[in-house]
Amino acid sequence: DSGVTQTPKHLITATGQRVTLRCSPRSGDLSVYWYQQSLDQGLQFLIQYYNGEERAKGNILERFSAQQFPDLHSELNLSSLELGDSALYFCASSVVSSGTDTQYFGPGTRLTVL
Amino acid sequence: AQTVTQSQPEMSVQEAETVTLSCTYDTSESDYYLFWYKQPPSRQMILVIRQEAYKQQNATENRFSVNFQKAAKSFSLKISDSQLGDAAMYFCAYRSAIMGMDSNYQLIWGAGTKLIIKP
Numbered sequence: 001d002s003g004v005t006q007t008p009k010h011l012i013t014a015t016g017q018r019v020t021l022r023c024s025p026r027s028g029d030l031s032v033y034w035y036q037q038s039l040d041q042g043l044q045f046l047i048q049y050y051n052g053e054e055r056a057k058g059n060i061l062e063r064f065s066a067q068q069f070p071d072l073h074s075e076l077n078l079s080s081l082e083l084g085d086s087a088l089y090f091c092a093s094s095v096v097s098s099g100t101d102t103q104y105f106g107p108g109t110r111l112t113v114l
Numbered sequence: 115a116q117t118v119t120q121s122q123p124e125m126s127v128q129e130a131e132t133v134t135l136s137c138t139y140d141t142s143e144s145d146y147y148l149f150w151y152k153q154p155p156s157r158q159m160i161l162v163i164r165q166e167a168y169k170q171q172n173a174t175e176n177r178f179s180v181n182f183q184k185a186a187k188s189f190s191l192k193i194s195d196s197q198l199g200d201a202a203m204y205f206c207a208y209r210s211a212i213m214g215m216d217s218n219y220q221l222i223w224g225a226g227t228k229l230i231i232k233p
Contacts, residue, residue, distance in 0.1 A: 105159035
């Protein structure tokens with residue numbers, strides 16, 4: 001158990017809908033990263049937050065947004081969902097935002113868009 | 115931009131034997147970190163081992179060790195005494211270590227190698 005929690009574990013929804021994925025980092029970790037793992041694109045970095053502020057953006061669609069709250073949990077919002085958004089979404093956390101620390105991953109949320 | 119390549123989509127090994135998974139990467143940076151993560155059927159992403167580019171000594175974690183060749187930009191994972199529980203997807207990942215406000219510490223991933231353990 002990495003100490004990172006993600007809810008829900010599974011999510012099934014329809015095209016055009018909006019969903020929110022939640023992540024609680026390990027105790028003491030200030031940085032949260034979101035990654036998408038899909039069959040055709042592999043693992044891709046979406047976005048990073050550090051202590052409540054956006055730090056870096058990767059291949060995140062405009063339909064997707066995220067935030068990190070004062071208690072350091074983070075939410076990833078996916079809207080106007082398309083079939084291609086079906087994927088496993090991982091959250092990872094680390095102590096600080098630097099190259100020296102390791103990212104620990106949550107169990108992921110499997111999103112299925114029908 | 116940095117890239118990570120895992121050229122072996124699938125590898126198989128007999129239980130108790132040794133297997134080596136390959137990974138190459140491309141970067142113009144001199145300071146970085148390399149990781150091997152394991153993803154078993156449960157889909158949990160588990161850190162196996164980490165290597166700092168400035169360290170010449172290869173990292174070791176119990177039965178797992180790496181062969182880090184910085185000049186060749188190669189980072190292979192050796193699993194000794196393979197066990198059934200080692201069956202998983204293995205991902206090689208790169209992360210910059212450049213410090214700075216605009217630094218991006220995202221992990222850049224290879225496509226993965228599926229490791230099959232034969233009993």
